[in-house]
Amino acid sequence: MNKLVISALCFLAFATPVRAGGPGGNAHDAERATPAIQVPADARAAVEAVNRFSAALASGNLVAAGAELDPKVLILEAGGAERSAEEYLGGHAKGDAAFLKQAHVQLLRRTAAVHGDLAWVASESELHVSRDGKPVTVLSAETMLVRRSEEGWKIMHIHWSSRTKAPDGHH
Numbered sequence: 187m188n189k190l191v192i193s194a195l196c197f198l199a200f201a202t203p204v205r206a207g208g209p210g211g212n213a214h215d216a217e218r219a220t221p222a223i224q225v226p227a228d229a230r231a232a233v234e235a236v237n238r239f240s241a242a243l244a245s246g247n248l249v250a251a252g253a254e255l256d257p258k259v260l261i262l263e264a265g266g267a268e269r270s271a272e273e274y275l276g277g278h279a280k281g282d283a284a285f286l287k288q289a290h291v292q293l294l295r296r297t298a299a300v301h302g303d304l305a306w307v308a309s310e311s312e313l314h315v316s317r318d319g320k321p322v323t324v325l326s327a328e329t330m331l332v333r334r335s336e337e338g339w340k341i342m343h344i345h346w347s348s349r350t351k352a353p354d355g356h357h
Contacts, residue, residue, distance in 0.1 A: 221293040225307075229298035232305035232332040235339035244286040248275050251283075256333065256342040263346040290314040303334040312351070323351040 225233050235254050242250035255271040261278075268274040295310040306329060313324040331343035 222295040224297040226299065228300045229305050229307070232300060232334075232339045233296070233298050233307050235332055235341060236307045236309075236330050239341055243279065243283050244291075246283045246287065248279050248283065251275070251279065254341055256335075256340040259342055259344065261344045261346075263344075285315075288315060305332045305334070305339070306330065307332060313348070324348050325351050 239251050239254035242248070242254070252271050252275045255274070257271050258269070259271050259274065261268040261274050263278075268278060290313070292312045292314065293309060294312060296307065298305060298307040308330075309326075309328045311326045311328070313326055315322050315324065326346065326348040329343075329345045330341050332339045333342045
């Protein structure tokens with residue numbers, strides 16, 4: 187797999203819950219259809235910054251995505267690092283945005299907490315994509331560290347990791 191594909195598969199930010207009960211839905215699907223969200227009121231503004239970043243990236247608006255990043259953001263993914271917003275936006279962000287246009291992202295769990303001017307937001311999701319004409323589900327975990335500043339909440343660290351879900355549905 188090339189670095190762009192690995193980067194894209196490691197990416198997860200923008201997540202849309204999937205409704206169960208459609209064709210082939212079962213009780214297990216219904217349980218997971220509603221994401222488990224544990225975001226206290228004091229963390230909502232930080233989560234909104236994460237959501238704005240994710241939505242902008244998914245729409246291909248790298249200027250808006252960049253506006254949510256601290257200039258010195260550290261992004262870890264696929265065993266590598268990007269050490270600034272400029273480096274990420276000039277490189278992997280383009281591939282991540284292109285990948286997200288082809289993926290359906292299902293948020294499974296999200297939790298967050300605020301400690302002074304820092305907040306963390308952790309998300310677990312499934313990305314539903316097509317690879318070589320076959321459906322593939324990628325399990326993704328994301329942690330973002332967000333800092334409150336005079337300009338609002340800015341993302342200062344992102345860690346993305348993922349793996350392909352086994353065809354039998356086991357994690």
